[in-house]
Amino acid sequence: MLNEQPCKIIGPLNEQDSYETAINENPSNAPTASPGGRNKRGVAIHSKFWASHRTLKIAFLNPPSSTHREAAIKAIKVWQPSINLKLDFVNGTEGDIRITMEPPLNYSAIGTDAMLRGPDENTMNIGTDPEHPGFEATVLHEFGHALGMQHEHQHPKADIPWNKPAVYDFYLSAYQWSKEEVDHNLFKLLEDKLTRTTVYDPTSIMHYPISNELTTGDWSVQKNTILSQNDRRLMRKIYPKQ
Ligand SMILES: [Zn+2]
Numbered sequence: 001m002l003n004e005q006p007c008k009i010i011g012p013l014n015e016q017d018s019y020e021t022a023i024n025e026n027p028s029n030a031p032t033a034s035p036g037g038r039n040k041r042g043v044a045i046h047s048k049f050w051a052s053h054r055t056l057k058i059a060f061l062n063p064p065s066s067t068h069r070e071a072a073i074k075a076i077k078v079w080q081p082s083i084n085l086k087l088d089f090v091n092g093t094e095g096d097i098r099i100t101m102e103p104p105l106n107y108s109a110i111g112t113d114a115m116l117r118g119p120d121e122n123t124m125n126i127g128t129d130p131e132h133p134g135f136e137a138t139v140l141h142e143f144g145h146a147l148g149m150q151h152e153h154q155h156p157k158a159d160i161p162w163n164k165p166a167v168y169d170f171y172l173s174a175y176q177w178s179k180e181e182v183d184h185n186l187f188k189l190l191e192d193k194l195t196r197t198t199v200y201d202p203t204s205i206m207h208y209p210i211s212n213e214l215t216t217g218d219w220s221v222q223k224n225t226i227l228s229q230n231d232r233r234l235m236r237k238i239y240p241k242q
Contacts, residue, residue, distance in 0.1 A: 059095025
């Protein structure tokens with residue numbers, strides 16, 4: 001079977017819109033008083049979590065089959081015990097989260113950035129085939145983004161001993177990613193405000209698999225296939241049941 005495509009986040013076209021949408025939805029997305037960092041355009045760094053206890057309508061745009069759709073729903077529901085959001089899988093195409101399932105790419109908007117997409121646009125694509133052994137893990141990962149989670153390998157405390165030239169070569173030859181895409185999706189560390197966690201968790205579902213050839217010394221991360229304790233802990237903190 002073909003290797004899965006690494007996930008790419010859909011960034012907002014406009015950081016100011018992203019900021020206003022996120023804070024309007026959930027004021028706790030606002031930057032903390034301490035200078036939590038600003039991006040290169042000077043917009044304060046904000047998180048993108050949904051309002052607690054809200055209903056998230058989840059729609060599928062042109063799912064290839066009902067079996068395919070049901071397989072995705074089953075995986076998404078694995079998150080339910082750790083969040084206080086109500087997940088409403090609707091039949092039409094109107095949803096807060098709009099999922100397409102077209103091979104081969106896997107991508108998603110982060111949390112409230114989904115509201116910046118046009119009503120006919122998807123907010124997530126699951127390109128991995130449901131027959132692929134990595135399907136469930138991919139859905140868990142993409143839906144983690146939909147809940148507002150970032151990539152764990154970019155955690156502010158991640159201290160991955162990258163072999164950067166090897167990483168550039170590999171991502172270029174395997175996926176035709178430019179150096180800039182690799183920098184943006186692998187090497188760039190995120191602000192504390194975005195991750196809300198204190199520990200870096202290499203067992204997170206939000207971590208890319210990293211083979212030993214892409215690091216110096218003996219360092220690798222397997223493809224994580226289940227939610228880690230910290231994944232669930234973070235979501236319980238953001239979306240507490242009580
Ligand atoms: Zn991802």
